[in-house]
Amino acid sequence: MPLELVVNVAISGVLTGLVYGLMALGLSVIFGVVRVVNFAHGEMMTIAMYAVVVLFAALGLDPLLLVIPIAAAFFGFGYVLQAGLINPFITRPEHSQFLLLVAIGLIMVNALLVIFGPDARNVQVDYQLESFAIGPILFDKVRVIAAGAALATSAALFAFFKLTLTGKAIRACADNHLGALVVGLNVKHLYALTFGVGAACVAVAGCMMVLLVDVTPVLGPSYTLLAFVIVIVGGLGSMPGALLGGVLIGMSESLAGLFIEPSAKSMFSFGLLILVLLFRPQGLMGRRA
Amino acid sequence: MSAVNGSPILEVRELDLYYGDAQALDGVTLAASEGEIVAIVGSNGAGKSSLIRTIAGIETQRRGMVRFRGQDIGGLPSHRVCELGIGQVPEGRQVFPSLTVRENLEMGAMLRRARARLAQTLEEIFELFPRLKERERQPAGTLSGGEQQMLAIGRCLMGQPELVMFDEPSLGLAPTIVQEVFHTIRRLHERGLTIILVEQNVAVSLKLAQSAYVLENGRIAMNGTGAELLADDRVRQAYLGL
Numbered sequence: 001m002p003l004e005l006v007v008n009v010a011i012s013g014v015l016t017g018l019v020y021g022l023m024a025l026g027l028s029v030i031f032g033v034v035r036v037v038n039f040a041h042g043e044m045m046t047i048a049m050y051a052v053v054v055l056f057a058a059l060g061l062d063p064l065l066l067v068i069p070i071a072a073a074f075f076g077f078g079y080v081l082q083a084g085l086i087n088p089f090i091t092r093p094e095h096s097q098f099l100l101l102v103a104i105g106l107i108m109v110n111a112l113l114v115i116f117g118p119d120a121r122n123v124q125v126d127y128q129l130e131s132f133a134i135g136p137i138l139f140d141k142v143r144v145i146a147a148g149a150a151l152a153t154s155a156a157l158f159a160f161f162k163l164t165l166t167g168k169a170i171r172a173c174a175d176n177h178l179g180a181l182v183v184g185l186n187v188k189h190l191y192a193l194t195f196g197v198g199a200a201c202v203a204v205a206g207c208m209m210v211l212l213v214d215v216t217p218v219l220g221p222s223y224t225l226l227a228f229v230i231v232i233v234g235g236l237g238s239m240p241g242a243l244l245g246g247v248l249i250g251m252s253e254s255l256a257g258l259f260i261e262p263s264a265k266s267m268f269s270f271g272l273l274i275l276v277l278l279f280r281p282q283g284l285m286g287r288r289a
Numbered sequence: 290m291s292a293v294n295g296s297p298i299l300e301v302r303e304l305d306l307y308y309g310d311a312q313a314l315d316g317v318t319l320a321a322s323e324g325e326i327v328a329i330v331g332s333n334g335a336g337k338s339s340l341i342r343t344i345a346g347i348e349t350q351r352r353g354m355v356r357f358r359g360q361d362i363g364g365l366p367s368h369r370v371c372e373l374g375i376g377q378v379p380e381g382r383q384v385f386p387s388l389t390v391r392e393n394l395e396m397g398a399m400l401r402r403a404r405a406r407l408a409q410t411l412e413e414i415f416e417l418f419p420r421l422k423e424r425e426r427q428p429a430g431t432l433s434g435g436e437q438q439m440l441a442i443g444r445c446l447m448g449q450p451e452l453v454m455f456d457e458p459s460l461g462l463a464p465t466i467v468q469e470v471f472h473t474i475r476r477l478h479e480r481g482l483t484i485i486l487v488e489q490n491v492a493v494s495l496k497l498a499q500s501a502y503v504l505e506n507g508r509i510a511m512n513g514t515g516a517e518l519l520a521d522d523r524v525r526q527a528y529l530g531l
Binding site for chain 1: 372379384444
């Protein structure tokens with residue numbers, strides 16, 4: 001097998017992995033602050049993908065432009081979902097939170113099935129098949145764009161948490177809940193903002209992912225699982241860890257597809273998960289509890 | 290039971306608090322006048338922290354009333370209570386360990402009443418606690434207990450409070466640091482802040498306080514001026530071991 005092919009496939013895996021990473025980042029941020037696992041995460045991603053399909057067909061706008069209104073809408077949706085529905089469940093036992101979010105996910109999958117049917121949809125941008133070469137390495141244009149958008153969004157998120165007062169206040173809530181109450185932070189509002197931010201992340205990831213794969217309603221649950229695997233591999237609560245986990249899983253998926261066969265890709269992701277759980281249970285970049 | 294002197298800035302009347310079926314506060318009534326130090330003493334589990342948490346809006350009472358500057362604040366969420374000018378230095382300090390010292394202080398000034406003056410207040414706090422300035426960029430989790438206490442006090446002051454509730458500020462600190470903490474409380478008092486002081490160090494807090502309350506099993510068992518309680522035989526026996 002020629003080395004160039006292997007490198008090409010690995011790079012395309014890394015690029016896809018950055019989009020995975022952004023998706024997982026949304027899950028990680030929500031869990032890290034609100035302490036709720038968003039079991040409807042992948043389902044939200046597929047809704048964003050369908051939103052691109054519909055709006056692209058209706059308006060002919062490039063997905064790179066559509067990403068802005070879709071992410072904004074998801075932010076609002078996430079805010080309302082947390083403030084209205086999830087917040088009363090925060091002090092309840094984990095299994096009832098789990099059921100709530102699984103139910104939300106199921107409703108989403110089935111709503112998509114009702115509206116769009118089970119068949120795969122996609123978008124065909126005019127630069128879909130373009131690529132460029134740097135030396136012997138070939139880059140798909142859409143994949144580079146998708147990865148670039150994922151990286152830019154992640155960078156914006158890091159900056160938000162590091163530099164803005166609101167971002168710091170969200171970190172403060174995650175750090176010490178009682179401390180946050182004592183200094184007068186509006187924790188419920190900040191939780192809802194966090195859920196909105198996580199939803200916006202997964203929306204951007206979905207807008208980019210639909211450039212790379214066809215979307216069907218049943219993709220949702222498998223993306224939820226994938227995001228979960230990535231976050232655990234990278235380290236729960238670590239934002240760089242989510243990106244690293246995404247890149248590793250993306251790369252292992254595409255290399256598995258090359259060396260064995262594409263349907264074996266999940267086997268590798270879960271193999272990686274088991275290795276991490278065995279030898280570094282806190283995740284690659286997670287802190288020891 | 291009205292305020293000893295001046296107009297009461299804080300009034301608590303007939304407060305009952307339950308955790309499930311367990312009653313933590315039973316008909317607690319007290320008042321704090323503008324600019325005074327009010328000490329609340331009592332043994333572990335007497336309800337001192339519950340009282341502070343209820344005033345702060347972290348717990349919600351079943352019965353009774355809390356008034357701040359004449360406004361009923363019972364049942365307001367904690368961020369609204371802080372917004373009115375009631376600050377807290379909580380038991381166990383409750384700093385944000387992974388945030389830097391500076392970020393911790395900034396969090397104290399997220400209130401609308403304080404945000405515009407954030408930079409200015411930050412300078413004042415650094416003047417008051419030069420050690421915090423030295424450690425400005427260090428995560429709060431790496432500070433010593435005493436430094437964390439200074440940070441908790443500074444963070445509270447960032448919110449421009451008019452009333453500060455201290456919950457066990459000397460707990461677990463070395464004697465020299467304890468002195469520094471009490472010195473700071475005295476200075477804040479001199480600046481005109483109203484202070485509610487919950488302290489296991491009964492002798493010192495009664496000496497500092499203009500008025501004082503003894504809390505037993507969620508009830509006010511005694512009240513008077515600090516000096517009166519300090520001279521009371523029951524207080525001396527039960528809390529001072531004399």
